[in-house]
Each structure stands twice: as C-alpha cells, then as structure tokens.
Amino acid sequence: xxxxxxxxxxxxxxxxxxxxxxxxxxxxESDYYLFWYKQPPSRQMILVIRxxxxxxxxxxxNRFSVNFQKAAKSFSLKISDSQLGDAAMYFCACATGxxxxxxxxxxxxxxxxx
Amino acid sequence: xxxxxxxxKHLITATGQRVTLRCSPRSGDLSVxxxxxxxxxxxxFLIQYYNGEERAKGNILERFSAQQFPDLHSxxxxxxxxxxxxxxxxxxxxxxxxxxxxxxxxxxxxxxx
Numbered sequence: 135x136x137x138x139x140x141x142x143x144x145x146x147x148x149x150x151x152x153x154x155x156x157x158x159x160x161x162x163e164s165d166y167y168l169f170w171y172k173q174p175p176s177r178q179m180i181l182v183i184r185x186x187x188x189x190x191x192x193x194x195x196n197r198f199s200v201n202f203q204k205a206a207k208s209f210s211l212k213i214s215d216s217q218l219g220d221a222a223m224y225f226c227a228c229a230t231g232x233x234x235x236x237x238x239x240x241x242x243x244x245x246x247x248x
Numbered sequence: 249x250x251x252x253x254x255x256x257k258h259l260i261t262a263t264g265q266r267v268t269l270r271c272s273p274r275s276g277d278l279s280v281x282x283x284x285x286x287x288x289x290x291x292x293f294l295i296q297y298y299n300g301e302e303r304a305k306g307n308i309l310e311r312f313s314a315q316q317f318p319d320l321h322s323x324x325x326x327x328x329x330x331x332x333x334x335x336x337x338x339x340x341x342x343x344x345x346x347x348x349x350x351x352x353x354x355x356x357x358x359x360x361x
Contacts, residue, residue: 169350177285177336179352225290229350233279233342235304236350240290 136161136228140239147216148247154201155211155242157226166230168202168209173241174222182224185209213244221246251275254339254353262361266327269356273320273341277351279303280322282314283338285355291338297322329360 137160147153159168170182185193185202192200197217201210213220226239251274261267273280282294293306297316308314311329316322326333339353 178354233298235293235296238291
C-alpha cells in the first residue's frame with residue numbers, strides 16, 4: 135500500500151511570485167504515477183499535473199512544474215507567477231499502476247496575497 | 249463538464265435514514281472510485297469497482313455499500329445515517345491502460361441533520 139505525506143497544512147505566496155508545495159510518498163511498487171490536484175472553493179477536483187515514475191523528465195504544464203526526486207520519494211509542485219485564481223487546496227496523490235485507486239495526502243491550503 | 253456525472257448535487261436527510269448516490273463514469277471508463285471528504289479533510293478512499301466487479305475496498309463502513317451496473321454507472325448506498333456521515337462524496341472514473349487519468353465528478357454534498 136502506498137502513503138502520501140503533505141506536512142505543510144498552509145502556505146501563502148505573493149501574487150506573481152513563485153511557491154513550492156512539498157509532498158513525499160512511499161510505495162514498494164516500481165510502476166506508479168503521481169498527481170497534483172487543485173480543489174478551489176467550489177470543491178471541484180481539478181487535475182493540475184501528473185508524472186509517470188518511469189519518466190526521468192519532470193512534468194510541466196504552463197506555470198506548473200514538478201520536481202520529481204525518485205530516490206528521495208519526493209514530488210513537489212512549483213507554481214510560477216502565482217495568480218489569485220491559484221488560491222485553493224492542493225492535494226498530492228499516488229496511484230500504483232493501471233486501474234488502481236488514488237491515495238491522497240491531507241492537502242495544503244494555498245493563499246495568494248494581492 | 250468533466251464527463252463524470254454525480255447526482256444529486258446536494259442531499260439533506262435525517263439521522264437513521266438511507267440515501268443513494270449515483271455516478272455515471274466518463275464514456276469508456278471501466279473503473280469507478282468512491283471517496284469521502286469530510287469538512288477540512290483529505291479524500292478517504294471508500295471503494296472501487298471495475299467493469300461491474302469490486303476491485304478494492306478502503307475505509308468503508310459496514311453501513312455503506314456500493315455496486316456497479318452493466319451500463320457501468322455506480323451507486324453508493326448509505327444507511328442508518330449518522331451526523332458524522334455528513335461529507336462531500338466524490339466519484340471518479342479512470343480508463344486504465346488507455347490513459348492513467350482520473351476524472352472526478354463534482355461531488356454530492358450530504359448533510360445529515
């Protein structure tokens with residue numbers, strides 16, 4: 135079974151600045167996938183970015199990028215040029231292979247200061 | 249529209265009652281997952297169905313049950329409801345080998361009074 139740990143409950147960033155959200159995970163599987171989800175006040179779960187463990191290259195989606203450190207089992211999310219709309223709860227999650235459940239961390243609340 | 253449809257969006261019911269939450273997965277997805285999110289909490293995995301069969305079970309109470317029908321829609325049944333069952337219940341679906349994405353519905357907010 136996998137575990138996902140997000141140790142920071144809250145973070146704050148100034149608009150237009152960069153912020154990094156931390157996540158560590160643990161799994162005994164060699165085939166796994168890592169995700170960051172955003173949950174705004176509407177409570178909708180929105181996929182931000184995903185990373186396949188077998189890929190060494192860090193995933194990037196516009197202003198969002200990850201720092202995937204496989205040996206350290208670390209998967210942090212970097213948000214560049216933060217915008218007010220980025221304010222939300224962010225969840226890190228892990229799935230081990232196809233058709234397996236997502237295991238989530240406890241989430242981190244990100245606030246963006248104008 | 250994410251492609252995953254959950255109904256109803258809101259539900260208010262009394263303690264001791266029974267409710268059914270419904271989920272229609274994204275077209276072509278065989279797996280359906282149910283999650284519970286209590287106030288200010290993370291998402292707790294309840295149960296997974298794959299093509300009509302139970303695939304994995306998480307922290308699901310005995311008062312809760314689920315099933316997936318031949319048309320792949322799923323229902324989560326919650327009975328003998330307690331105040332602590334008040335939460336947001338999410339359904340997600342995935343396509344497995346076709347893609348490793350998980351698509352979430354907008355959730356059903358259950359309030360037990």
